[in-house]
Amino acid sequence: YAERTLAIVKPDAMDKVVEIEDIILRNGFTILQKRKVHLSPEQASDFYVEHYGKMFFPSLVAYMSSAPITVFVLVKNKAIAAWRELIGPTNPFKARETHPGCLRDTYGKDQTRNAVHGSDSFHSAEREIRFMFHDSIVEPIAVGQ
Numbered sequence: 001y002a003e004r005t006l007a008i009v010k011p012d013a014m015d016k017v018v019e020i021e022d023i024i025l026r027n028g029f030t031i032l033q034k035r036k037v038h039l040s041p042e043q044a045s046d047f048y049v050e051h052y053g054k055m056f057f058p059s060l061v062a063y064m065s066s067a068p069i070t071v072f073v074l075v076k077n078k079a080i081a082a083w084r085e086l087i088g089p090t091n092p093f094k095a096r097e098t099h100p101g102c103l104r105d106t107y108g109k110d111q112t113r114n115a116v117h118g119s120d121s122f123h124s125a126e127r128e129i130r131f132m133f134h135d136s137i138v139e140p141i142a143v144g145q
């Protein structure tokens, strides 16, 4: 079934956004929506609220509000898992070993500047899509296949 997920190209990979968009399309995702946005620190904190209190939270918020990002709503059969598979593990150095060729291997710099984001569950996808695209309808849909 077709499912939606939220993808982000983070500040460190914005110079490769055209290349990454091409990879997205070649992997069979439909780009339903796309937006370039510069988050305020408050917005970045809200977006990553589940990580509030963790050691890396302040640097994550500072980083994600440091420069523009591009956010995408992607559609594909089992899009959430498929996109997470394509991006690979959070840590690009680990990604290099376990998922060579994944996006974080190719474009990531370190654990914080890891190039891309993907929703980790149906619930997160709904929330994150609403967060970035206020007027979205986040019901099951049939787009693409």
Ligand code: CMP
Binding pocket: 051, 056, 060, 090, 111, 112, 113, 114, 116, 117, 118
């Ligand atoms: P992302 O998939 O966007 O979700 C949370 C982000 O926090 C993650 O990618 C990284 O950018 C960052 N992050 C997660 N774990 C760590 C960590 N141990 N140290 C630094 N940053 C982290």
